[in-house]
Amino acid sequence: MHTVDDLSKVLKVLADPTRLTMLKQMQGGEQCACSFVDCFDISQPAISRHLKMMRQAGLLLERRDKQWIHYRLNETSPFYTIVVDLLDNIETVDASCDCETDCAI
Amino acid sequence: MHTVDDLSKVLKVLADPTRLTMLKQMQGGEQCACSFVDCFDISQPAISRHLKMMRQAGLLLERRDKQWIHYRLNETSPFYTIVVDLLDNIETVDASCDCETDCAI
DNA sequence: AGGTTATATAACGGATTTGTTATACAGAGA
DNA sequence: TCTCTGTATAACAAATCCGTTATATAACCT
Numbered sequence: 001m002h003t004v005d006d007l008s009k010v011l012k013v014l015a016d017p018t019r020l021t022m023l024k025q026m027q028g029g030e031q032c033a034c035s036f037v038d039c040f041d042i043s044q045p046a047i048s049r050h051l052k053m054m055r056q057a058g059l060l061l062e063r064r065d066k067q068w069i070h071y072r073l074n075e076t077s078p079f080y081t082i083v084v085d086l087l088d089n090i091e092t093v094d095a096s097c098d099c100e101t102d103c104a105i
Numbered sequence: 106m107h108t109v110d111d112l113s114k115v116l117k118v119l120a121d122p123t124r125l126t127m128l129k130q131m132q133g134g135e136q137c138a139c140s141f142v143d144c145f146d147i148s149q150p151a152i153s154r155h156l157k158m159m160r161q162a163g164l165l166l167e168r169r170d171k172q173w174i175h176y177r178l179n180e181t182s183p184f185y186t187i188v189v190d191l192l193d194n195i196e197t198v199d200a201s202c203d204c205e206t207d208c209a210i
Numbered sequence: 211a212g213g214t215t216a217t218a219t220a221a222c223g224g225a226t227t228t229g230t231t232a233t234a235c236a237g238a239g240a
Numbered sequence: 241t242c243t244c245t246g247t248a249t250a251a252c253a254a255a256t257c258c259g260t261t262a263t264a265t266a267a268c269c270t
């Protein structure tokens with residue numbers, strides 16, 4: 001159970017098509033930051049800031065491997081089930097964004 | 106099933122503490138606009154615009170009775186279940202906002 | 211008709227969002 | 241060490257959000 005303020009803050013983070021798409025992709029498993037950069041038509045700093053926002057909201061966990069950083073859904077977030085339930089309402093995202101680096105994903 | 110764009114637009118409407126609280130109150134039944142005016146510490150025009158935003162998103166239906174307008178959740182909205190599921194995650198809102206008019210609610 | 215009440219709209223201001231470009235930092239490898 | 245790649249931060253601009261006050265509209269009631 002959450003407060004109105006807490007929930008609205010999380011919803012603000014979720015209320016963006018780029019971030020929703022990122023989350024949907026992470027629902028399919030860990031994603032390298034570089035794959036988002038390849039996937040979306042926005043700059044790398046913009047991607048980085050979207051990720052930071054979701055991380056700060058506690059929705060993501062990161063794992064560094066060499067120079068690559070892999071992000072995944074934080075299953076221990078108090079909002080995890082809410083996020084997943086929302087993502088389940090989204091039609092499958094076109095995953096035509098193959099990462100072009102050696103990030104091992 | 107929804108598109109990322111459609112869902113993010115609705116989430117943007119939901120991602121506000123005032124609107125979330127209004128929706129939570131409407132979950133308990135139809136609410137007169139005047140009760141929101143009495144309940145929140147913001148101006149009547151601000152209330153009116155919050156209601157318009159939710160109406161335009163298809164989340165609300167209205168019923169006019171004399172000079173009062175009563176709002177309720179639109180159960181036929183494609184996002185109705187999503188909204189209700191989210192509201193169910195909110196701790197009960199303090200309903201200390203009795204309407205001081207004769208709006209018959 | 212004229213006044214009162216409930217609601218909506220218009221115009222504006224400050225804060226926030228979301229993108230950009232430029233730059234800094236971190237790790238890998240010759 | 242120098243360079244390259246991946247990621248983060250800083251500074252800025254355009255757009256949007258959310259409040260305000262002033263005003264318009266709609267319905268009710270003498």
